[in-house]
Amino acid sequence: MKKPWHRGNSHLLARLEEDLQEPYPDLRVVVENECVHLRGSFPIVSDGAVLARYQIDVSIPKDFPDTVPTLRETGGRIPWVADRHVNRSGEACPVVPEEWLLGPKRDSILCFLNGPVRDFFLAQSLVEAGQPWPFAWREHGVDGLYKAYGEFLGTTDRAVIRHYLEYLSKETIKGHWECPCGSGNKLRNCHLNEVHMLKAKIPASVAKQALRRLNQ
Numbered sequence: 001m002k003k004p005w006h007r008g009n010s011h012l013l014a015r016l017e018e019d020l021q022e023p024y025p026d027l028r029v030v031v032e033n034e035c036v037h038l039r040g041s042f043p044i045v046s047d048g049a050v051l052a053r054y055q056i057d058v059s060i061p062k063d064f065p066d067t068v069p070t071l072r073e074t075g076g077r078i079p080w081v082a083d084r085h086v087n088r089s090g091e092a093c094p095v096v097p098e099e100w101l102l103g104p105k106r107d108s109i110l111c112f113l114n115g116p117v118r119d120f121f122l123a124q125s126l127v128e129a130g131q132p133w134p135f136a137w138r139e140h141g142v143d144g145l146y147k148a149y150g151e152f153l154g155t156t157d158r159a160v161i162r163h164y165l166e167y168l169s170k171e172t173i174k175g176h177w178e179c180p181c182g183s184g185n186k187l188r189n190c191h192l193n194e195v196h197m198l199k200a201k202i203p204a205s206v207a208k209q210a211l212r213r214l215n216q
Contacts, residue, residue, distance in 0.1 A: 019110055027056075036060040038109070039074075044121050052125045054078075058117070060109060066205055068097040069112055071120070078124055085120070094120035096148040097209065142214055149210065153198070157182070162214065168199055168207035 013036070017029050026041035038058040044051045055075035061067040071092040080086045085093045094116035123133050149161050163180035167173060167187075173195055175188030183190055 016109060023110070024113065034062060038113075042113075042117065042121065044118065044125055046122075052121070054121050054124075056117070058109075058113070064109075066203070067209070068095065068100050069109070071117060073121075073124075084124065084127070092120060093144075096144055097206075099148055145210060145213060155181075162211070164195070164198070165207045165211050165214075167195060168202050169204050169211060171204055173199060 013029060013031070016036075020027050020029070020038070024038075024040075024042065026043070027038045028040050030037045030039055037060070039056070041053045042056045043053050054073055054077060057072045057074050059070040059072075061069065071094055072090055073086070073092060078084050078086055078092075080088055080090050087093065100112075100116065126132070126134055146158055146161060149165070150156050150158075153161060153164055155161060160180060160182055163182070167177065167180055173187070173192070175186065175192055177187045179185050179187045179190035179192075180195070181191050187195065
């Protein structure tokens with residue numbers, strides 16, 4: 001089993017605290033059960049002015065950066081409803097994990113805070129003020145996940161999307177398997193090259209995470 005990214009690397013935690021000091025001085029680093037949390041007040045800044053503040057808890061998973069951090073708003077300001085992109089468990093959905101993991105290199109916590117986290121709370125502030133969402137947000141939950149993968153795979157057929165994900169979740173691809181495109185042909189005679197190209201971009205661990213969420 002892969003050890004937590006920070007175990008035996010105290011300098012990484014010190015570097016994280018140093019990186020947070022200027023942009024987010026009110027966030028503190030807390031280690032609990034081998035998981036690193038960022039807790040405190042998160043400012044929404046525009047043109048040098050603080051527009052709003054939110055109390056947050058960002059949980060950095062043991063296998064970061066292979067898994068996206070978990071975000072929670074802990075001040076009770078945002079309702080736990082799909083329209084506000086918050087699960088019934090209180091976990092916020094600032095980004096579709098695959099779009100984050102499969103994008104440009106994003107192994108920095110600051111990239112997560114400065115991008116998805118800031119955009120999420122900026123949108124929440126505007127909604128509270130009676131304005132529409134400022135960004136083209138994905139639909140919440142499974143629908144958004146299917147849409148993201150559908151765009152990546154070039155299809156809207158959910159059965160095909162699941163079929164591709166099942167293959168991408170395997171460690172090896174076999175040419176005699178039926179092609180996931182639904183043609184009925186052997187993979188070697190159909191989309192084998194495309195599947196290999198996708199596998200080079202989508203790790204098996206990422207595909208497995210997607211399937212687990214689709215099965216929830």
